[in-house]
Amino acid sequence: MSKLQDRTVLITGGGSGIGRQMAQAFAARGAxxxxxxxxxxxxxxxTKDLESSSGGVHHAFRVDVSDRAMVARTAEEVRSSVGDVDVVVNNAGIVAGNRPLTETSEEEIERTFAVNTLSLFWVTKAFLGDMVARNSGxxxxxxxxxxxxxxSRMxxxxxxxxxxxxxxxxxxMELAEVAPGVRTTVVNPFFIDTGMFEGVRSRVPFLLPILAEAEVAKAVVVAVERxxxxVNLPRLVGLLAPMRILPVKAFDAAIGLLGVNDTMKTFHGRAPRPEPVDAD
Known part of the structure; x- marks a missing residue:
């Protein structure tokens, strides 16, 4: 039996892309x-698809994860209507586009950090206290x-x-001291074939392939179970840290050979997601 059986998994940005794939993979494990x-x-x-394919009852909420008040309010609603959350997957993310910094607006920069970075604090803090108290999560x-x-260009x-x-x-590091039963996983994938990065190309696909959503979702579920x-995808990504021993010019040249800074030249992305509607 999977350790995820009868566990509750919350996924931000779960309505599409890899979030949807992860939802299917977790539900298939009995979560x-x-x-x-x-x-x-x-x-x-x-959630309707999950209930049709995997059974059980699943739950959907409208949340702008960059809005800390909405996150806190909805977390309380989850606790009262669903119960304890065992796994939090901070998946929601956005990208401004294929532009140099000088052409990226201040609003785009702030929105990117609000969704990709600050939301990690708001969402995790909303559930971490309960996990620490249980020493599990x-x-x-x-x-x-x-x-x-x-x-370059991102x-x-x-x-x-x-x-x-x-x-x-x-x-x-912090949890190892205060609640070692609460674990974390960071996932570092190369580009994934979601609409978010529509149009990106890899110069060396045999080394740095554009990843399939289902492949990444499966890797995340396995990482939680084990x-x-x-999790670095593909494995070559794991070599980036040891490559830092190289002099800066040599490191930059190696990255240049892999064509990393050319990947965004063909990017066009998907249409913007709808803005949140006030739940009140």
Missing amino acids: TVVIWDIDLEAARAV HVVTIASASGLLGV VEYASSKHAAVGFDESLR NRSV
Whole structure:
């Protein structure tokens, strides 16, 4: 029996893309899934599919994870209507687009950090106290390979994901002291074939393939089941840290050979998600 059987898993940004795939994978392991998404109709569509395919009762909520008041309010609603949350998957994320920093607006930069970085604090804090009290739980942070190195034409995104990697590592160290039964996982994937990064291309797909959503979702579920602290996809991403021993010029040249800074040149992304509607 999976350790996820009868556990409650909350996934932010679960209404589409890898979030939807993770919801399906967790539900297939017997978990009750709670979907948080800025698009309530998309979230409800996912829970309806889960109930048809995997059985059980699953739950959908409209949440803008960058709004800390809404996060806190909805977390209380989850506690009262669903119960304790055993696994939190911080998946919600956005990217401004294929532009240099000088052409990226202040509003886009602030929104990127609000969703990709600050939301990690608001969502995790909303449930972490209960996990620490039980000395049981798991926090997953979907970061990015761009959280391990800088990437041209996505300065705001890569910077927000660097912060996400630091968030997970610091939280892991803290929990080891105060609640070792609460575990964390950070996931650092190369580009995934979601609409979010529509149009990106890899120069060396045999080394850095564009990842399939289902492949990443499966890796996340396995990591939670096996308490893996770090998931790098593909494996080459795990070599970025030891490559830092190289002089800066040599490191930059190696990254250049892999074509990382060319990946965004063909990016066009998907249409923007709807803005949140005041639940009140």
